[in-house]
Amino acid sequence: MRLHLLALLAKEPAHGYELKQALEQTFGSAYPSPNIGQIYVTLGRLEKDGLIRAVDVEQSNRPNKKVYYLTAKGRDVLTLWVDEPTEGPRVRDEFFMKLVLAPLTGIADRMALINRQRRHYLSLMGDLNALLDETEPDDRVATLLIEGAMLHLQADLEWLERCQEDLA
Amino acid sequence: MTHAVLKTVNLVKVYSGGAVPVHAVRGVDLVVEPGEFIAVMGPSGSGKSTLVHMLGGLDARTSGEIWVDGKRADTLSESAWALLRRKKIGFVFQFFNLVANMTVTDNVELPALLGGASPRVARERREHLLGALNLTDRADASPAQLSGGEQQRVALARALANEPSVLLADEPTGNLDSRNTRDVLRLLSKVHKDGQTIIMVTHDARVAGLADRVICLLDGEIVDDGRIARRRTGTAGAVIDLR
Numbered sequence: 001m002r003l004h005l006l007a008l009l010a011k012e013p014a015h016g017y018e019l020k021q022a023l024e025q026t027f028g029s030a031y032p033s034p035n036i037g038q039i040y041v042t043l044g045r046l047e048k049d050g051l052i053r054a055v056d057v058e059q060s061n062r063p064n065k066k067v068y069y070l071t072a073k074g075r076d077v078l079t080l081w082v083d084e085p086t087e088g089p090r091v092r093d094e095f096f097m098k099l100v101l102a103p104l105t106g107i108a109d110r111m112a113l114i115n116r117q118r119r120h121y122l123s124l125m126g127d128l129n130a131l132l133d134e135t136e137p138d139d140r141v142a143t144l145l146i147e148g149a150m151l152h153l154q155a156d157l158e159w160l161e162r163c164q165e166d167l168a
Numbered sequence: 169m170t171h172a173v174l175k176t177v178n179l180v181k182v183y184s185g186g187a188v189p190v191h192a193v194r195g196v197d198l199v200v201e202p203g204e205f206i207a208v209m210g211p212s213g214s215g216k217s218t219l220v221h222m223l224g225g226l227d228a229r230t231s232g233e234i235w236v237d238g239k240r241a242d243t244l245s246e247s248a249w250a251l252l253r254r255k256k257i258g259f260v261f262q263f264f265n266l267v268a269n270m271t272v273t274d275n276v277e278l279p280a281l282l283g284g285a286s287p288r289v290a291r292e293r294r295e296h297l298l299g300a301l302n303l304t305d306r307a308d309a310s311p312a313q314l315s316g317g318e319q320q321r322v323a324l325a326r327a328l329a330n331e332p333s334v335l336l337a338d339e340p341t342g343n344l345d346s347r348n349t350r351d352v353l354r355l356l357s358k359v360h361k362d363g364q365t366i367i368m369v370t371h372d373a374r375v376a377g378l379a380d381r382v383i384c385l386l387d388g389e390i391v392d393d394g395r396i397a398r399r400r401t402g403t404a405g406a407v408i409d410l411r
Contacts, residue, residue, distance in 0.1 A: 115384065119396055119397070121373070122207070122379070122382055124377075125374060126398055129357075132350075157373045161210070164211075164391070165211055168386075
């Protein structure tokens, strides 16, 4: 979440709760609602690393509020993050490890493992279908996130089919 | 207890036309209860399409039994199968197979008329289905004037025009882009909620995710047959893990 917060602060200085709201508004229904405690912990670390600085703002009859500003160092880190290519998902799949190793233990056979996993993926897909149904079509960011998750699941299912053809 | 909409007993299909006989379906036992939505999955060549075509009488079985609505169907003649299909079975294919020189309206009304519905009943059902599919303003168009997604929706309307006991579908979204797939998904989901029994061959996991039961074929045999759990967590964060 460090870099997401830096990106939001590059747009304008903000306090913790505003950052939480900005994340929710940008990503819509598809984003796991960010925990305010986690946001403050992350901001504390970013400040310690010199990537942001906090300015106390006095409030009448309430404790001071901290507004966070991106530092030059923070901007450099953010630029590096935006400019470098992003790693794609790797096949270091926990299920695949089970599939290869579990039959050695005699606990489960591969066919049963694959079948159970397929049902699980399809159940996740059902959830994504329901989520997409509830999402406003013009909420482009949320829609694209859900579609991305669906395409990954589709690939997982196709790979499962390949495993079943070759291993089971 | 309700009776099965569809049942097979040790259903077998062997294609013996070529040099070597091909065992496409090897002893499938299946019971489909009313209102079920079954996704049939499996690799290419695993016998999915052959199975579904046999269930609709479009492909003759080699041995075994097929029961539709409690009546033995595998022993029927081709013309008797055709009659049964008109009354009990709706079919949707990957390619829409609409009658090219008939309007959308006529394509949808024809099966109802062939099935013995009066012109008034056929018209009412057509109006209802085209309305539900947002196709009312395309009623006078010919299939060539429609997009792929619209043609598939018309094909669905046609398949549902007879209020069939079971809707059989073979890769209904196989030829559609993602937006049109979404339209067809919406419709399938809706008719399923209204109680329509559906058996659908699909490679598309989004479509399979709507089903409440999955059957997986491998080399002509069922290797998995089970329910797909609905977790319905309600919170997006539990579905999408954003790091």
